[in-house]
Amino acid sequence: MYIVVGLGNPGRKYENTRHNVGFDVLEILSQKYDIPIRKLHCKAAVGEGTIRGQRVVLAQPQTFMNLSGESVVRLLNWYKVDLSNLIVVYDDVDLPEGKLRFRPSGSAGTHNGMRNIIGLVGREDFPRVRVGIGRPAPGWDMKDWVLATYNTPELRKIMFDAYMNAADVVATLMAEGVEPARQLVARCNA
Secondary structure, eight states: EEEEEEEEOSSSSGTTTGHHHHHHHHHHHHHHOOOOOOEEEEEEEEEEEEEEEEEEEEEEOOOOGHHHHHHHHHHHHHTTTTTGGGEEEETTTSSSSOOEEEEOOOOOTTTTTHHHHHHHSSOSSEEEEEEEOOOTTTTOHHHHHHBBBBOSSSHHHHHHHHHHHHHHHHHHHHHOHHHHHHHHHHHHHH
């Protein structure tokens, strides 16, 4: 069994913002594989189902971003899933808009949600899929940038395609493993 956690902030105010990449990618997985994310459990909205032959829990923490680890720890303990079967999807300001990055482990970088997860889990050896949201233009506050929506139809299309690709990377990782997921990311970024 896998737990796929998409990071974001709960509430309509934050829908479709740069910081809610993880929620949006999980919505795509939910629709594509018919796994409704409706149940509230372990401080998260969750859905249980199957993706490409693998049992999976899709989870959107209902804590705010900086407290995501509270939900992740509860999910890991409840479902008794090994940390290597936790996949976290989130935004990355250090990647250009629409670019993907996959790592089987690593640090939190500048992302406070990941920092909280790693701090509470006590390890960083679990896979993550990051979607680039780019850096703010000069004069933008970082908080305002990550909580903003995409302001042009062209950028919305770029980001939607990236979310679709990220969902495919998650499914490929679960069904085929690390190397095929890495290769898919390279093709998506080409």
